[in-house]
Amino acid sequence: MRVSAAIHSxxxxxxxxxxxGLILTAIVAAVGMLPAGMQRVATDALIKLLVVVGSYIxxxxxxxxxxxxxxxxxxxxxxxxxxxxxxxTKQLMLPNLPALLMDAHYSPTVAALAAGAAASVFALLVGxxxxxxxxxxxxxxxxxxxxxxxAVLSNWTSMTGGQGSLYGLPxxxxxxxxxxxxxxxxxxxxxxxxxxxxxxxxxxxxxxxxAAASGVDIWRxxxxxxxxxxxxxxxxxxxxxYFLGVIVARSFYLQMTFITITMLVVGGLSSLSxxxxxxxxxxxxxxxxxxxxRGLDLGPFTLGAHPGLQELGLAALMLIILIxxxxxxxxxxxxxxxPRSWWKAGPKAGGVSENCx
Amino acid sequence: xxxxxxYVIDAxxxxxxxALMALGIGLIFGIMRLINFAHGEMVMxxxxxxxxxxxxxxxxxxxxxxxxxxxxxxxxERLAFRPLRDAAPSTLLVASFALSYFxxxxxxxxxxxxxxxxxxxxxxxxxxxxxxxxIALLQLVSMGLTLAALAGLTVLxxxxxxxxxxxxxxxxxxxxxLCGVRANSVIAFAFAISGALAWIVSLIYSAQIGQLSxxxxxxPVVIGFVATILGGLGSLVGAVVGGFFVGALAVALEAxxxxxxxxxxxxxxxxxxxxxxLLRPQxxxxxxxxxxxx
Numbered sequence: 001m002r003v004s005a006a007i008h009s010x011x012x013x014x015x016x017x018x019x020x021g022l023i024l025t026a027i028v029a030a031v032g033m034l035p036a037g038m039q040r041v042a043t044d045a046l047i048k049l050l051v052v053v054g055s056y057i058x059x060x061x062x063x064x065x066x067x068x069x070x071x072x073x074x075x076x077x078x079x080x081x082x083x084x085x086x087x088x089t090k091q092l093m094l095p096n097l098p099a100l101l102m103d104a105h106y107s108p109t110v111a112a113l114a115a116g117a118a119a120s121v122f123a124l125l126v127g128x129x130x131x132x133x134x135x136x137x138x139x140x141x142x143x144x145x146x147x148x149x150x151a152v153l154s155n156w157t158s159m160t161g162g163q164g165s166l167y168g169l170p171x172x173x174x175x176x177x178x179x180x181x182x183x184x185x186x187x188x189x190x191x192x193x194x195x196x197x198x199x200x201x202x203x204x205x206x207x208x209x210x211a212a213a214s215g216v217d218i219w220r221x222x223x224x225x226x227x228x229x230x231x232x233x234x235x236x237x238x239x240x241x242y243f244l245g246v247i248v249a250r251s252f253y254l255q256m257t258f259i260t261i262t263m264l265v266v267g268g269l270s271s272l273s274x275x276x277x278x279x280x281x282x283x284x285x286x287x288x289x290x291x292x293x294r295g296l297d298l299g300p301f302t303l304g305a306h307p308g309l310q311e312l313g314l315a316a317l318m319l320i321i322l323i324x325x326x327x328x329x330x331x332x333x334x335x336x337x338x339p340r341s342w343w344k345a346g347p348k349a350g351g352v353s354e355n356c357x
Numbered sequence: 358x359x360x361x362x363x364y365v366i367d368a369x370x371x372x373x374x375x376a377l378m379a380l381g382i383g384l385i386f387g388i389m390r391l392i393n394f395a396h397g398e399m400v401m402x403x404x405x406x407x408x409x410x411x412x413x414x415x416x417x418x419x420x421x422x423x424x425x426x427x428x429x430x431x432x433x434e435r436l437a438f439r440p441l442r443d444a445a446p447s448t449l450l451v452a453s454f455a456l457s458y459f460x461x462x463x464x465x466x467x468x469x470x471x472x473x474x475x476x477x478x479x480x481x482x483x484x485x486x487x488x489x490x491x492i493a494l495l496q497l498v499s500m501g502l503t504l505a506a507l508a509g510l511t512v513l514x515x516x517x518x519x520x521x522x523x524x525x526x527x528x529x530x531x532x533x534x535l536c537g538v539r540a541n542s543v544i545a546f547a548f549a550i551s552g553a554l555a556w557i558v559s560l561i562y563s564a565q566i567g568q569l570s571x572x573x574x575x576x577p578v579v580i581g582f583v584a585t586i587l588g589g590l591g592s593l594v595g596a597v598v599g600g601f602f603v604g605a606l607a608v609a610l611e612a613x614x615x616x617x618x619x620x621x622x623x624x625x626x627x628x629x630x631x632x633x634x635l636l637r638p639q640x641x642x643x644x645x646x647x648x649x650x651x
Contacts, residue, residue: 065447065450065451129631129635133634133635133638135445135446135447136390136392136446136447136450139447139450140392140582140586140630140634141630141631141634141635144627144628144631144634145627145631147579147623147627148623148627148631151620151623151624151627152621152624154620155620258455261451262455265451306466307466307470308462308464308465308571309462309466311461311462312463314458315455315456315458315459316459318451318452318455319455319456322444322451322452323437323452326441326448
């Protein structure tokens, strides 16, 4: 009896994660048979998934909406660029780089790990003060972080090339090299949210006062979540550089923030399944719009090119979701392979109280 | 001495524009706890409205374009923010972010992404030499407009019934409603005023930069946002104080920083926002109703 209960709870614990991982792997395998153009779209989506899952680890569990996570991505991208670009190219682009970075020449994977670590260290530094703030002040504070990092990255000419771009990154990112990172992010995000740290933070999200009264150190839990979440955003920044081969500071600002927050909000802020669903839905919808934007030839009818249509449609979708389904497509629930009634024991998956606002 | 005077004039001039921006944002925040990113797009729409109407006689251009921006402000309130009125402040923030993006790209779709040169009143570009100090006519006009707008707003808020209701609502929305203030009309009124303020900014700002682009509202809104927070979110006096403070700071940084450090001006402003949020979250002018209660 006891053993079967343990197996029962273990499968209940793991199933949503396995389901998400399988869905993702299946989509990637299917896309692998499609032309290269579609594979690039999928790679881009997987990198965004890393940012969204990274952001989710903090935003979803703490309930604090952060606009700053793309700054972690930017930092990761530049750190990776310093480490992977060959010293000869760096001599040309950034002649004033410190010798330590100038001579560095590491493999893409090592550089991506270092990028994640650097983003985490930065998140720790800004998180120590930032985690004291709640609600809208925290959102504004994180926006300030984004703006400061962008101003520094786009003007620190000796280190980042300023407004110009850094090139010479290896084109290492494709669907098969980004998938393991995405799966690792899912696994870690899931483990974190089921761990005592995640549960404490989710408690604080649902009722700050009650959690504090029960002995939860909200500040500490928020800092931990921020550091973990920044790691994946930093890695995503590195992969984004490997994907495009070039990095520019302005690609880590409002537009990227908008698209990743849209993915998170549309899918549902408070569940990991929501984060994944948001990336898939927004990528698919965005692709449809992008094709419309280029113009369509439908026999007798032709639709002209409409630049701006993609962003317009995404923004409209986000507003509609916010108004009519504020908790996102998944409504804060985790994916369930079997009907809810099958799990007789334990609370419902996700365990989000209805009035978490 | 002359140089100092020049700096003071510059600071007042820049500060006035920021104060108008901050007032428009602060007004809405005070009653709805909404930081309206789309305020910048009202500025943008004001500019494009003037561009489309440019062949009409001057007063008609002014009148119709003000109406266009106010109508946009009311439409935004009715269609996007009224359905979200009971949502959490962070949801409202995301919604306004999305709305701002929506309007920007609507403008890309309609007018193209490329900046369009635009001069409404070319006479404003001349410089006046007053003794040792050089003042652009534009600066005088914009300072005059700013002062007139601030004075008009003060009269409106202190002397009219709807103005008093608005101030009451921004101090304590619930208590104001219990005293008979109509939520819908007072919020719509606030949006109409913020639209009018945005129009003034679009007049001055488009004359300063000499062109229009879909993203032209982003910079003013971000700076206005800084001013609102430094001044104290929710306080109207604070918004004006914050606006002039940021203006003075911007001029001081421009004059004080070396050439290599000057691009980091924005970083300094936002670092200041960060510090203010941590050390003095109520801003320069505190509002009591904003303190969160359990």
